[in-house]
Amino acid sequence: MSLKSTFKGFLGETVINVAMWLKLEKDVYHRLNGITLPRANGGSTQIDHIIVSVYGIFVIETKNYKGWIYGSENQKQWTQAFPNGSKFKFQNPLRQNYLHIKTLADLLGLELSYFHSMIAFIGECELKTRDELPEHVLTGGMV
Template identity: 50%
Template sequence: MGLIEILINAALQVWYIFPVILLTYITTTPWFKGLWGEFQVNMLLKRLPQNEYHRLKNITLPTDNGTTQIDHIVVSQFGVFIVETKNMKGWIFGSANQKQWTQKIYHYSSKFQNPIHQNYKHLKTLEALLNINIDALFSVVVFIGKSEFKTQMPDNVTHASGCLSYIRSHSVELLDQQQVLDIINNIESGRLARGFATNQAHKVHVKEIIKQKTDQKLCTKCGSYMVLREAKKGQNAGSTFWGCSSFPKCRAVEKFN
């Protein structure tokens, strides 16, 4: 029996391992985590009475300099709720005015954009599209996953089903039924066509924005974006360095000059 036949027979004996490895890899990718987080939030929003609240999801809208993508929009007579989803784990630190928040998992810390600021662009885009009073627009940030807030968060930043309580806490009618229907029609007619091409174009736009914010600092090993981090221990404790945003998959670091 040749070497190739031996390898084929060996592979056939453990064929079931390969789908498990592939599935494990897929479930750890940012794409899957984002998709899974949005699915969970969508299931939560389904608990709202359908005769009062109208749900729209994965809406890509054109802007002056590209596109913006909104995870979920809930339209009701009590206002329009723009929902931003974050599927994260670990401890979350942040405040309404900070540009960046911190995620900490054991001794590992990373920065991410303040989701309130991120959602503000969505809110302003909808304000321009719908031409309604901004007082009828509400930003909601929902964290899904095994995360825990370690600082006091604003009321509109919630964990899991807390978003339902926040939405239902708005009980004053700000829009009439015709306005609700008009808003839904305007969003549907103003959104870009769903599909792979729209999503890819938006991803390219987002990467370009990140590249500008990070001065085009890319990881020399994997090509991901580098982010500024602070050493927590050792002789370099307190010093700043560049770390790969794909950590722990990629552990590349560079000195910060």
């Protein structure tokens, strides 16, 4: 991972973190950021944001991307494309966040029904396959 992409990821996560701090009632929503958890088969997984509330546990994957985003719910990889014709593949964030939720549920001994997945795209991107994606894949209004 390049320094530039690491910085963009950090910046995106910081934007969401500040928005949550400003907008969410602190006595109702408890925020955790940048949580690394061990996986059952070895290795680890890093969760951008977790919000614990009486409404459930919200697990948020943040993507700070530009360009056009193509993908469907069941694809392994999605594509980021630019007007100049360049394209880049990246892991389907829905699948990525499912792994986060499954890991967290297993560690806490909770059923998956307590968890809510959210994918927050920030930056100047446009989801070109909006009709093929669940409502919890957002490009705005996340908080």
